[in-house]
Amino acid sequence: MASVLQPTDENLELLRGVLRDGDLVAIPTETVYGLAANAFNSSACENIYQAKGRPATDPLICHVASVSIAQSIASFNQLSRHLADLFWPGPLTLILPKAKVIPDIVTAGLDSVGVRCPIHPVFRQLIESLEFPLAAPSANPFAYISPTTAAHVADNLGDKIDYILDGGPSALGLESTIVDARNESAPVLLRHGALGKTEIENRAGIKLTDLASSVTQGPAVAPGSALKHYSPMTPLVLSTNPLEDHETESSACLLWKKPAGNISGNVFWLSANGSLEEAGARLYAALHEIDQLGFKQIIAQTFPEEDLGSALNDRLRRAAAK
Ligand code: TXA
Ligand code: MG
DSSP states (O other), rough: OEEEOOOHHHHHHHHHHHTTTTOOOOEEEEEEEEEEETTTTTTHHHHHHHTTTTOOTSOEEEEOSSHHHHTTTBBBOHHHHHHHHHHHHSSSEEEBBBOOSSSSHHHHOOOOOEEEEOOOHHHHHHHOOOEEEEEEOBSSSBBBOOSSSSHHHHHTTTTOOSEEEEEESSSSOOOOOEOOOTTTTTTTEEEESSSSSHHHHHTTOOOOEEEESSSOOOSSSTTTSSSSSBBOOOOOEEEEHHHHOOSSTTEEEEEEOOSSSSOOOTTEEEEESSHHHHHHHHHHHHHHHHHHOOEEEEEEOOOOOSSSHHHHHHHHHHHHHH
16 A cells, blocks of 8 residues: 655655656646656656556656756747746646657657646655656546545555655646647647636737647547546536436535525535635545445536636546546
8 A cells, every 4th residue: 555655855855766766656736646757767657557557648748847957858949938937837738849868658659748847845845856857647547537635646546556745635626738839820729727728828928729628539639638537436427407407315416616595415516605716626526525425426517618617627528428
């Protein structure tokens, strides 16, 4: 069973040693927990795919401490540099042409690499004195809900890995937004995420082509964007009127906003005052909890179709996919 370690100086040094030896460590980030290995070490990265049961065709994101380190593993054009300057450290992953130093296994053979610079203070403390970037997908078994606490990782991957670094609950609770800006005249949104599309467009003064909303299967543009993903074991359906659809004892109703009036049993909500940020931060944790309760079905309320709401609806649609 994995040891869950608090971020003391001593434990951080121990975990750096584990990573230098080519072993895996689950790490906190502001989006979700990641399952990390030395990105320069192919066999360490191979172990990530094994532990997650992840297909070898689905590339990993490389996590770095700064733009200058990112420049040693990937090449930037003016637009990607501008985006990094605006949004790093933070929940934005950039798809960039990769440098030779990144092994093929990290990028699933692609000539591009996903790079992200997280802002979580414990992550930053860990990585700042490492000599290599950390390749890390979300620390969940393939296609299951992403973890937003150390306990989620322990529950779902605890028998596959030895170490989990506990940095508290992830503040954003939703994966990073992925942008491919290799073509400066036609930057592309590959995955909706914690950083809103409109915020990127407004602050960077660009227009993103949205390839993230297409829910077709296949590796064409965004490997890993398979329709079924982020799924609890309990079957999940979407509804705009969940309280009406929720009739039986055996289903759970998940609302993003606390309803007015009397509330019957088995009704859960993500935010008392209807804050999308709060609802987003709690969605995966709520799905993890409800998944343990033995309901036959989860009826989830759709979010308003705008920015963060679109990102959350994307996750719900994938969670509902068969
Ligand atoms: O917030 C996050 O991004 C979290 C934390 C741990 O950083 N990581 C994460 O990783 O969500 P993962 O592996 O669960 O999702 C990464 C997605 C996958 O769908 C993968 O296919 C895509 O990023 N990706 C990675 N490299 C890519 C590349 N070179 N081209 C296109 N897509 C890429
Ligand atoms: Mg994932």
